[in-house]
Amino acid sequence: MKDLAESTAEQIATMIGLSTNIDLVANAARNITERAKKDAAAADTLAVTLAGELESIVRCYKFGDDDSQDLDESDLEAVLQSVPPLFVWENDLSVGITRVDDQHKVLIAIINRLNAAMKKRMSKAVIGKIIDSLLEYTKTHFGMEEELFKRYRYQEPEYSKHLKAHAGFIKTIDEIKQQYAQGDTTVNLSVLSLLRRWLIEHIKGTDKKYVPFLLQNGVK
Numbered sequence: 741m742k743d744l745a746e747s748t749a750e751q752i753a754t755m756i757g758l759s760t761n762i763d764l765v766a767n768a769a770r771n772i773t774e775r776a777k778k779d780a781a782a783a784d785t786l787a788v789t790l791a792g793e794l795e796s797i798v799r800c801y802k803f804g805d806d807d808s809q810d811l812d813e814s815d816l817e818a819v820l821q822s823v824p825p826l827f828v829w830e831n832d833l834s835v836g837i838t839r840v841d842d843q844h845k846v847l848i849a850i851i852n853r854l855n856a857a858m859k860k861r862m863s864k865a866v867i868g869k870i871i872d873s874l875l876e877y878t879k880t881h882f883g884m885e886e887e888l889f890k891r892y893r894y895q896e897p898e899y900s901k902h903l904k905a906h907a908g909f910i911k912t913i914d915e916i917k918q919q920y921a922q923g924d925t926t927v928n929l930s931v932l933s934l935l936r937r938w939l940i941e942h943i944k945g946t947d948k949k950y951v952p953f954l955l956q957n958g959v960k
């Protein structure tokens with residue numbers, strides 16, 4: 741008896757002619773559902789739907805390059821031009837505070853770099869560096885938000901909930917880093933999609949809650 745992840749993956753893979761990748765897609769789907777169940781960032785990731793995740797993963801394979809390559813850092817800009825972005829900034833992601841929007845755009849750009857580098861199978865060193873930059877920039881961005889919460893005394897329980905969501909996401913990226921270092925690329929493709937969904941849900945849900953509070957305090 742096939743499980744839900746496997747049969748859904750099979751349907752989608754058949755639809756777009758990826759019959760040889762069914763196992764890979766199903767594994768990725770299983771990874772996502774397991775993660776969504778146990779991840780500390782679950783408050784936000786619960787909103788993640790399997791269908792949405794699969795669509796993104798399948799898109800990776802559809803546009804992906806199956807030939808193993810060993811492109812290095814000097815090829816990165818050309819690679820970025822050749823791969824459609826996984827994640828496009830749209831106005832409904834704006835929280836109406838410029839400094840926050842600008843940082844969210846940088847996070848999106850890093851996720852797109854990671855997506856492009858993985859799809860083109862760039863060298864482990866290049867991908868490792870992009871994951872490091874994602875981790876560092878996420879910390880910078882969350883640090884900026886948390887500093888504003890402290891300065892203007894963001895109310896409970898939103899303050900604690902928001903911090904918890906941030907900590908969960910940092911942990912997720914840290915896990916991606918470890919898993920990639922251990923060579924688990926299937927996990928990374930599924931997690932890449934999870935990163936995208938998490939950020940969308942976080943911006944539209946958790947982040948938008950603090951907007952009236954920060955605007956009242958004159959933050960722009």
Ligand SMILES: [Fe+2]
Pocket residue numbers: 882885902906942946947
């Ligand atoms: Fe946030």
